[in-house]
Amino acid sequence: MRIGNVNKIKTLIIIGLILLLLTGSSNTQGISGGTSADDPVSWTPSIPNVGEEVTIFYDPSATNAVLTPSAENISLMWGMYLRGNQLLTNKPFGAVPPSPEMWPEDTEVVAPYRFAKSPMSKNGSSGIWSLSIILNDKPDYLACYFVDGVGNQDKNNNNYWLINSQLLEDRVTVLSPTFAEPQILLQSSQVTVKVNASESASNWHISLSGVGNSIEPVISSIFSTELWEITFNLPAAIGLYDMNVSALIDGNTQFDWEPNAIKVVEEFKSSYRFVVFADPQFHRDGSAGHDFRSQKTGIGNFTHVLEEVNIVNPEFILVAGDLTEWTDEIALSNFKRWCNLYLDDIPVVSVMGNHGDWEGTASLGIWEWGSGRGMWNNIIGPSSGIFRYGTHAFVRGDSSDRQFDVGAGINAYNFVMNSLDEISSADMKFLMLHHPLVTYGEPDPEPILSSTESTAIVNKLQTIGADAFFHGHYHANVYTELGDFLHIGTTETVGDFPGYRLIEVENDNITKYLYDTPNPPDLDYVQTNYGAMYYAPSNPINNVSLAYSDVNDGSLTSLSATINNTLAHSLSEAHVRFHMVSGVYDSDVGEIENQFTEGSTTFVDVRVSVGTNTTQSVTITKVGELPTTTTDTPEPTTTTTTTTTDTPEPTTTTTSSSTSYVFLELLVLIPVVLMFRRSKPK
Numbered sequence: 001m002r003i004g005n006v007n008k009i010k011t012l013i014i015i016g017l018i019l020l021l022l023t024g025s026s027n028t029q030g031i032s033g034g035t036s037a038d039d040p041v042s043w044t045p046s047i048p049n050v051g052e053e054v055t056i057f058y059d060p061s062a063t064n065a066v067l068t069p070s071a072e073n074i075s076l077m078w079g080m081y082l083r084g085n086q087l088l089t090n091k092p093f094g095a096v097p098p099s100p101e102m103w104p105e106d107t108e109v110v111a112p113y114r115f116a117k118s119p120m121s122k123n124g125s126s127g128i129w130s131l132s133i134i135l136n137d138k139p140d141y142l143a144c145y146f147v148d149g150v151g152n153q154d155k156n157n158n159n160y161w162l163i164n165s166q167l168l169e170d171r172v173t174v175l176s177p178t179f180a181e182p183q184i185l186l187q188s189s190q191v192t193v194k195v196n197a198s199e200s201a202s203n204w205h206i207s208l209s210g211v212g213n214s215i216e217p218v219i220s221s222i223f224s225t226e227l228w229e230i231t232f233n234l235p236a237a238i239g240l241y242d243m244n245v246s247a248l249i250d251g252n253t254q255f256d257w258e259p260n261a262i263k264v265v266e267e268f269k270s271s272y273r274f275v276v277f278a279d280p281q282f283h284r285d286g287s288a289g290h291d292f293r294s295q296k297t298g299i300g301n302f303t304h305v306l307e308e309v310n311i312v313n314p315e316f317i318l319v320a321g322d323l324t325e326w327t328d329e330i331a332l333s334n335f336k337r338w339c340n341l342y343l344d345d346i347p348v349v350s351v352m353g354n355h356g357d358w359e360g361t362a363s364l365g366i367w368e369w370g371s372g373r374g375m376w377n378n379i380i381g382p383s384s385g386i387f388r389y390g391t392h393a394f395v396r397g398d399s400s401d402r403q404f405d406v407g408a409g410i411n412a413y414n415f416v417m418n419s420l421d422e423i424s425s426a427d428m429k430f431l432m433l434h435h436p437l438v439t440y441g442e443p444d445p446e447p448i449l450s451s452t453e454s455t456a457i458v459n460k461l462q463t464i465g466a467d468a469f470f471h472g473h474y475h476a477n478v479y480t481e482l483g484d485f486l487h488i489g490t491t492e493t494v495g496d497f498p499g500y501r502l503i504e505v506e507n508d509n510i511t512k513y514l515y516d517t518p519n520p521p522d523l524d525y526v527q528t529n530y531g532a533m534y535y536a537p538s539n540p541i542n543n544v545s546l547a548y549s550d551v552n553d554g555s556l557t558s559l560s561a562t563i564n565n566t567l568a569h570s571l572s573e574a575h576v577r578f579h580m581v582s583g584v585y586d587s588d589v590g591e592i593e594n595q596f597t598e599g600s601t602t603f604v605d606v607r608v609s610v611g612t613n614t615t616q617s618v619t620i621t622k623v624g625e626l627p628t629t630t631t632d633t634p635e636p637t638t639t640t641t642t643t644t645t646d647t648p649e650p651t652t653t654t655t656s657s658s659t660s661y662v663f664l665e666l667l668v669l670i671p672v673v674l675m676f677r678r679s680k681p682k
Helices: 003-029 295-312 329-340 373-379 407-421 451-464 523-529 657-679
Strands: 043-044 054-060 073-077 107-110 116-118 129-134 146-147 172-178 183-187 190-196 203-207 219-224 227-233 239-249 252-265 271-277 316-319 346-350 358-361 367-368 385-389 392-396 428-432 470-473 477-481 487-488 499-506 508-510 543-548 558-565 571-581 584-587 591-598 601-609 614-624 638-642 651-655
Touching: 054 073, 054 316, 172 252, 172 373, 183 385, 190 239, 203 227, 252 329, 252 477, 271 295, 295 571, 329 373, 346 392, 392 407, 407 428, 428 451, 451 477, 499 638, 508 543, 558 571, 558 601, 558 657, 571 614, 584 591, 584 601
Parallel strands: 183 252, 219 638, 271 316, 316 346, 392 428, 428 470, 470 487
Antiparallel strands: 043 054, 054 129, 073 116, 073 146, 107 116, 172 190, 190 227, 203 239, 219 227, 239 252, 271 499, 358 367, 385 392, 477 487, 499 508, 543 558, 558 614, 571 601, 584 614, 591 601, 638 651
16 A cells, blocks of 8 residues: 555544544534524533532623623623513513522622622633532523623523523423422332423433432333323332433423432332421521511421421321412522422422412512412422322312312312322322311311312212321311311421321321320410310421431441430331441441442431330441442433324434434545545555
8 A cells, every 4th residue: 555545544534533523522512501503691511400510601702692792891690580571470480590608709689589690700712701600409590691891781582591491382391290299109110201392392311310320211202192201211229319301492402300309119118107297488588487487486497397307207298388488489499498408318299378379579569469370380390280109199289279269279179179080099098288178167267268169079088088188277286087088287387386297007097197295285276276176286396306426427437326206106217317438338226228329428328216205326337348330320311202293193203312423423434435445556
């Protein structure tokens, strides 16, 4: 072979490799944050997760930029847009700036929690301005626009929502499972995620995180009945997972992140416990309860409730409404943040209360009845649905308008009646609303529910053989029996009588729902307002506590914890989570339920029995090192998209990034092969 031909081939190979690198780079840029190449705004990573650093860029030299390269400074404006541009009344979601603790240094709060101005930094060589933050909450709440030092604004007709656009049809909105209605499923079983998104959506992608490393399962997708159904198999690792769902819509990556949406379990227990509480009534400033309650008896009490529930270790929690004092993005986000902070692997099932449909904050002169449902649905999840634990079913109803016989309440009433029919074959059947179905003999000054619809619901519950009905609203421990089912109200988690109700189930029967105490803390209140015959005490706070012998911060190889239980309940499966140096651990008592490692920290969950009025200690010790290799490497993500059309046969499209990449390789290498053949000596 001639030297010239060899050099020519080397040159072609180098060119080919460069083209391949450019192809890969182009593919990556195609899904980066932003609306188009002409748009001045972009961000990285394109699909950020909670706890991840996000950098937002503004390029004043871009075609569509309003601010100029000569601007001496550019700032990013965070904010929720008020009545002026109608986002709250016409759109089913709002926007919220990042919480104050995650705002960059020197951020100016223009109006309390409503607007904030953050200065950006300029890259001297590129002229691009940037700002980095650590994401503490759901990414699509980062609404923003840009201003320069003399007041010019660039909203670019988008008012950026980071990844998601303003228009509902352009968004990816998970309808099930969600934070409000999680799914508890067996290891390696199949799950179907229901998503509202444009029919043109493609390149579906799902990642799960929460137990060890993130998992990217192989999925299939189909557009059916105006919704997408995304199906995949769950991992074998037990625990509670966050879920991130994304798709490509009109060239943009849209996504929805649902924390604590899926719990993987080894089995559905025939004997188990769940907790019911109500009325946390979070405020945007981190307090809780009605205005006449102090921060100390509000947020402090609710924190104690979550800490104790985490030790009690129920399979799940039912929250019977009034998560917030009014529907407000920061207040709703605070509720979720507190649940994530104080609960380990306990999913939370919620319904909306009357406070959930009050939008705004009185301190800013914004208080509107009937506008909060869309915001609640977007941040917490759909306000009604059916939650299942094995063969047991719980209908989540929406009584937020107080009556089922006005406005949208008729639809809520129909949903409850139809859902009760749907679960009629379940082994145990429950209904949860915020409001009671009866008034316990006390004429409430507020209308509760229309007596006609309430009576019909009671009759339906009796007909299907329901086991119990749960509600909040009264802030008191009340109950009555309606035929064969229990009508149970639970006390508040804030204020004067904070507590939670622990429900014990055994072999398809409720075996315990009362807290047995000779001096109930709110008996006088219930007697005065409802009569003693309606009293059903729940667990008051400060009866369960957990203390570690040393710091629980991932720096130790041995650690002890002590649980003190003064409840009238024994705790057969009390829970302790240890944060330890990476390794394999053993426990001196109880059972290690789960251990997983993130970075250099191994999390060890121990389950231990603690009797009534008993103190129990447990010690874990490192007994080995983690394996150097893992067999849990996720398979490559493959997305199959099937779209229903008006044609008799559905059109099926399969996309694979790896296949496209190989095809491009061939396109580049074929000329090299042909040139090589031409270069051979004749």
